[in-house]
Amino acid sequence: MSHCAVGWHIYEGSIDRLGAGLNKKVRATLSDVAERAGVSPVTVSRAIRHPEMVSPELRQRVGDAVTSLHYIPNQLASALASMRTNIVGVIVPSLTNGVFDDFLAAIQDVLEHAGIQMLVSNSRYSEAEEEKAVETMLGYHPEAIIVIGVDQAGRVRQLLTESGVPVVQAMDMTDDPIDLNVGFNHHAAGAAAVQFLYDLGHRRIGHLTVRTDPRSGRRLAGYLAAMGRLGLPTQGLVAASTRPTSVQRGAELLSEVLTQTDDITAVFCCNDDLALGALFECQRRGIKVPGDLAIIGFNDLDFSGATVPPLTTVTTERPLTGTRAAQAIVEIIRGGGRRATQVSEDIGFHIITRGSTAPPSRPAGKLPR
């Protein structure tokens, strides 16, 4: 086996049935580096993984060989031999929902610093797909798994529990976590949004939502509970879509509510996409925000402070959630499995008051048509 200067050689393999290995460039291995540096493979491994355990002269020599052969360690072989994959799996329900973007970005920031690779999977808001994703993920023996929500049940939960790896359920809270739990109480947040509007003087408060995930459901439940507690009727005030969230959907849902009632003075939107859509629908209909209709959103997405008027919303600290989830995992991994960390962390939420909410300016009258 000879290697040319750039560190690979053309492998003239036979064309096998599977067709693989055809004219494939083969990369340098640890042994190649060892041969080049004139030492044994073990020593090269050590020089790379534990440079302090090796003499400076040798470190240099191995370093040179690594560079000249363009050697990149095979993580798969390393993982198999050491039983440490340095992989953390994250399963999100959607890749296109902005809510998970900054969460993922925050996780990656933390993991990257710790030299851990993030493996992302998409469950498309489906339990069956989540189960498949967990199973696939476990095949790569991740050091931990982060999932969204706390509603894993049946086989998904069993797989996660029995896998023996740290599991973080994120973005929601439960009394009965699989393992770690970082998030906030959606029911309370939904109720808080209602209370906020109530305190401003609103009594006829609508709610726009999507039925794609349990967390939206909890916000709805929080809305209903708060309205009930405050003695306010909710009939005809709620519009829910089974289709995925979007700005367009927000406009449609507001329209739907307005066909059933014309005296709402405020609307609580299950997320900022819907809120933006509702805001545009108001512009279209000549409904003044917040004068005719107050709007409160949820999540505080990138655009939410930049709309006209800027959107009052419930912030949910997604980057912080991701950071804390990842940090907890890194601590556990670093600690060799010891759990110094708190198991549950309620990140909380808070309402950012911006221009889209104000006390009701018209008496309980009708909206402009």
Add this chain to the structure above:
Amino acid sequence: MSHCAVGWHIYEGSIDRLGAGLNKKVRATLSDVAERAGVSPVTVSRAIRHPEMVSPELRQRVGDAVTSLHYIPNQLASALASMRTNIVGVIVPSLTNGVFDDFLAAIQDVLEHAGIQMLVSNSRYSEAEEEKAVETMLGYHPEAIIVIGVDQAGRVRQLLTESGVPVVQAMDMTDDPIDLNVGFNHHAAGAAAVQFLYDLGHRRIGHLTVRTDPRSGRRLAGYLAAMGRLGLPTQGLVAASTRPTSVQRGAELLSEVLTQTDDITAVFCCNDDLALGALFECQRRGIKVPGDLAIIGFNDLDFSGATVPPLTTVTTERPLTGTRAAQAIVEIIRGGGRRATQVSEDIGFHIITRGSTAPPSRPAGKLPR
């Protein structure tokens, strides 16, 4: 080695220096399944990987053992032994920019069907980080790598070229691809946006952009080239930010242009985020869109059709781009490295005319302040 019913046992390993392996649950291996089914490990491997090569009775027996032991094959070991990782690496410049979301989602849809896992990395619009990401990725021996843009140079390009794995440069076009190339011509798209506005009758056309990536730069170049070709001056009409794109930034950039000129009748925004921000800034200033100012965006994001007025924009077929990139890779992998596929595919772009653009309604006069 004994296993309890649920398929793992407590490993009472010694507490070693690294702290790993402490009280760790160990998963069932191929040998465990083999023992349980009363066959050899090879046979179990075959029963799982090539069920048709094995008798139905045995298939059943192995299946039962797999189920009862909750066996999940170790992909790392499988990959190491078979030299096929079933991993495709994707490196995007940002996880939070909506532009890459649907691209990634489309890739995952295709790869998942082919039983391939997607490994995502984030280069944060930095060449240095991209280099690191490529290097890390190569450690996992992906079957292919997808990168954004065509501007990989120096060591990044060298690594990709020498890796010997199929590389797709996506979302931009080049005459000199590393390997495969799927995207569209940003220069042409930028010029087309200008031409579109010109054809509507606009002559004073501004441009809002960010200096975060070469593709925005090419759109800017296209804008400048088209303006030049049409004999239109551009002085004071361009605002560029070095900070990342956002809706807020769009408002700021429009304001910046408006401090330098007050007679533009149209503005071409480098992306829809900026366009939305510009739209809101117009609302804030009482500038009528499209009457006082026509706005054209870029990318056709989720919200773009739902704004008031709906945003005219240049669609860039990101899901299609992702799909084609992934399909090309799957074909190559399936074909065992044979390249039946076309090397370059120009997905193209087109302009969706919506309400935010119209012929200029006011004579070349000043905008309301």
Add this chain to the structure above:
DNA sequence: AATAGTTTTGGAAGCGCTATCACTTAGAGC
């Protein structure tokens, strides 16, 4: 100068799986 200690390096084994080839068995054909 001999011994005990302290680095520094190497050998052997094996992580969990698959590719290859050799072997066993059952059925077909004469």
Add this chain to the structure above:
DNA sequence: GCTCTAAGTGATAGCGCTTCCAAAACTATT
């Protein structure tokens, strides 16, 4: 009855790396 084939199964040998322990090369002691 026998050979001949096809189908099903197993033994062996790694993939590229790390862990553990032994050996070697030094350094510091007496």
